[in-house]
Amino acid sequence: MSSVEVKPVSKSKRGYPYPAALIFGVPGAGKGTQGEILTNVPGFFHLSSGVIFRKLDLKSEEGQIVREYSARGELAPDDLTIRIFLNWLEAQRAAERFRPRDQLLLLDGLPRTVQQCEMLKDYVDVKALLHFDCKDEEAMIDRIRRRAVLENRIDDASESVTRKRFEVYHRETAPVLNYYKDVVKHVDCAGIHGEILIECLRHLVPILKESFPREL
Numbered sequence: 001m002s003s004v005e006v007k008p009v010s011k012s013k014r015g016y017p018y019p020a021a022l023i024f025g026v027p028g029a030g031k032g033t034q035g036e037i038l039t040n041v042p043g044f045f046h047l048s049s050g051v052i053f054r055k056l057d058l059k060s061e062e063g064q065i066v067r068e069y070s071a072r073g074e075l076a077p078d079d080l081t082i083r084i085f086l087n088w089l090e091a092q093r094a095a096e097r098f099r100p101r102d103q104l105l106l107l108d109g110l111p112r113t114v115q116q117c118e119m120l121k122d123y124v125d126v127k128a129l130l131h132f133d134c135k136d137e138e139a140m141i142d143r144i145r146r147r148a149v150l151e152n153r154i155d156d157a158s159e160s161v162t163r164k165r166f167e168v169y170h171r172e173t174a175p176v177l178n179y180y181k182d183v184v185k186h187v188d189c190a191g192i193h194g195e196i197l198i199e200c201l202r203h204l205v206p207i208l209k210e211s212f213p214r215e216l
């Protein structure tokens, strides 16, 4: 993707707020893997902020800022994050890859601060937050170490940066769980892919049917 152009978004014209579910949890919990699996199921559209950020043109100002923060294991500034996300979402919608009238948006990695929840309020209607619950954080750190080799991710390469991401998660991201406390669903992230998929679908399919009623 080339550099992100920042355009003001007219809320009423786009049909906001879009129905959405959040895939939520510590780094390495398997959010991206499940999101990718689910996006192959008709009715779901997966969007990962980390993936969008890694696709930014490094020559662009946004690309450079985001890379600096992620290389340190810190969160990018909220306003920049939300702007990049909304522009990217609109580009997907304009290209008809994302169809808000019949696809539930699966957000992975966003919102990641309470401030981001507030900023997204008019744009996404959060129907559920799937909390990928991980009791064993050291196992997650091991997973991330293996992923660094496979995916060549700058923020996965150093253990101190990984530990910093966990610290930032507990301090800044965990409060998001409380913000959406009425719609939190627990998913045990220790299972095999198929088991986790079943759990996710058990929570998501009723939302899909309710959000996009269809006559047979």
Ligand SMILES: Nc1ncnc2c1ncn2[C@@H]1O[C@H](COP(=O)(O)OP(=O)(O)O)[C@@H](O)[C@H]1O
Pocket (backbone or CB within 6 Å): 026, 027, 028, 049, 050, 051, 053, 069, 070, 071, 073, 074, 075, 076, 077, 081, 108, 109, 110, 111, 112, 113, 116, 155, 165
């Ligand atoms: N919602 C967000 N707000 C701020 N920064 C973000 C957000 N999403 C991703 N990032 C940045 O991108 C990096 C990688 O994100 P991600 O791929 O979701 O990693 P993780 O494995 O930590 O869940 C983060 O460490 C952070 O610097």
